[in-house]
Amino acid sequence: MVTKTVDLRSDTVTKPTEAMRAAMASAEVDDDVLCFDPTAVRLESTMARITGKEAALFVPSGTMGNLISVLVHCEVRGSEVILGDNCHIHIYENGGISTIGGVHPRPVKNNEDGTMDIDRIEAAIRDPSGEIVYPTTRLICLENTHANSGGRCLSVEYTDQVGELAKKYGLKLHIDGARLFNAATALGVPVDRLVRAADSVSVCLSKGLGAPVGSVIVGSADFIKKARRLRKTLGGGMRQVGILCAAALVALQENVAKLEHDHKKARVLAEGINQIKGLMVDVASVETNIIYFDIEEGFHMTVPKLCKKLEEHGILVMPETASRIRLVMHHQISASDVQYVISCFQSAMTWVPEENGM
Numbered sequence: 001m002v003t004k005t006v007d008l009r010s011d012t013v014t015k016p017t018e019a020m021r022a023a024m025a026s027a028e029v030d031d032d033v034l035c036f037d038p039t040a041v042r043l044e045s046t047m048a049r050i051t052g053k054e055a056a057l058f059v060p061s062g063t064m065g066n067l068i069s070v071l072v073h074c075e076v077r078g079s080e081v082i083l084g085d086n087c088h089i090h091i092y093e094n095g096g097i098s099t100i101g102g103v104h105p106r107p108v109k110n111n112e113d114g115t116m117d118i119d120r121i122e123a124a125i126r127d128p129s130g131e132i133v134y135p136t137t138r139l140i141c142l143e144n145t146h147a148n149s150g151g152r153c154l155s156v157e158y159t160d161q162v163g164e165l166a167k168k169y170g171l172k173l174h175i176d177g178a179r180l181f182n183a184a185t186a187l188g189v190p191v192d193r194l195v196r197a198a199d200s201v202s203v204c205l206s207k208g209l210g211a212p213v214g215s216v217i218v219g220s221a222d223f224i225k226k227a228r229r230l231r232k233t234l235g236g237g238m239r240q241v242g243i244l245c246a247a248a249l250v251a252l253q254e255n256v257a258k259l260e261h262d263h264k265k266a267r268v269l270a271e272g273i274n275q276i277k278g279l280m281v282d283v284a285s286v287e288t289n290i291i292y293f294d295i296e297e298g299f300h301m302t303v304p305k306l307c308k309k310l311e312e313h314g315i316l317v318m319p320e321t322a323s324r325i326r327l328v329m330h331h332q333i334s335a336s337d338v339q340y341v342i343s344c345f346q347s348a349m350t351w352v353p354e355e356n357g358m
């Protein structure tokens with residue numbers, strides 16, 4: 001009989017806190033499509049200030065935040081964007097930049113730490129005076145933290161270097177900052193410094209920050225004016241959206257300071273799992289709240305079997321490949337939950353197939 005659930009599938013699974021629900025219930029609202037919702041305005045000005053940009057816009061999701069940002073920077077169909085071959089926009093956003101925006105992706109190899117080599121980015125930039133057969137490069141996209149690399153952080157120095165390269169060629173720089181606050185926390189730098197080189201950033205409120213819904217995109221006043229129009233085109237203009245923004249404002253107040261603890265809990269969990277026979281984690285690569293671990297080749301345990309055994313103890317995880325599982329730490333997992341999870345992993349991995357008639 002399972003008595004509790006420890007949900008490590010993602011940081012998107014958190015439930016709104018009591019304070020968030022109270023703020024939602026009492027939020028001052030108005031029509032945000034007409035730009036009159038005072039709580040949305042408050043959230044947007046708060047996010048613009050934190051990120052050091054002129055303006056901000058609440059959007060329903062990170063996917064829409066990235067799509068709008070790419071499309072505003074690449075106004076002309078047939079524009080090209082340079083992005084990582086392992087980044088979220090390229091892999092998990094339904095190819096929206098192409099299917100909806102007519103933007104061509106130019107993937108550059110992502111290194112294990114989520115960076116792309118600067119010389120590879122430079123080599124991928126099209127020569128505007130070159131052959132007419134090439135699309136025109138207009139944008140470079142980074143992702144910080146880089147989810148598929150295990151939540152690794154891109155440094156200020158690296159981001160600045162890519163920003164300088166973009167400027168040199170007259171390109172824009174967009175950052176998918178779904179977990180930007182995790183990156184700033186782990187690096188120990190202010191958020192605005194980390195994204196100074198970027199022309200736009202998309203920040204998710206419903207991941208590490210723990211709000212129930214939404215993202216915010218930030219950039220220049222002109223960029224946000226165009227983004228607002230595009231949001232309406234895509235059906236993302238909402239009316240009394242202050243109800244959602246109120247929860248996000250609480251998330252900013254309550255949860256940013258908890259990210260450091262989430263990262264510590266993630267490291268404790270990674271170290272614990274790494275000590276279990278048959279499981280392997282690159283502990284040094286756990287910089288924020290995401291952990292990838294592998295089952296040793298030839299070990300008598302499979303990903304589906306391990307997921308099932310953990311589920312019997314109320315532990316939910318995300319299978320990634322035939323040998324790999326992802327865990328994501330968040331503020332609703334306690335330090336004692338982490339110890340419970342480690343002990344359940346230990347007992348699951350001591351399961352012997354022969355003794356169980358398999």
Ligand SMILES: Cc1ncc(COP(=O)(O)O)c(C=O)c1O
Binds near residue numbers: 064088143178
């Ligand atoms: C790095 C990254 N960017 C963007 C997104 C998209 O966010 P949403 O699921 O809110 O559309 C995600 C979602 O997991 C993500 O991990």
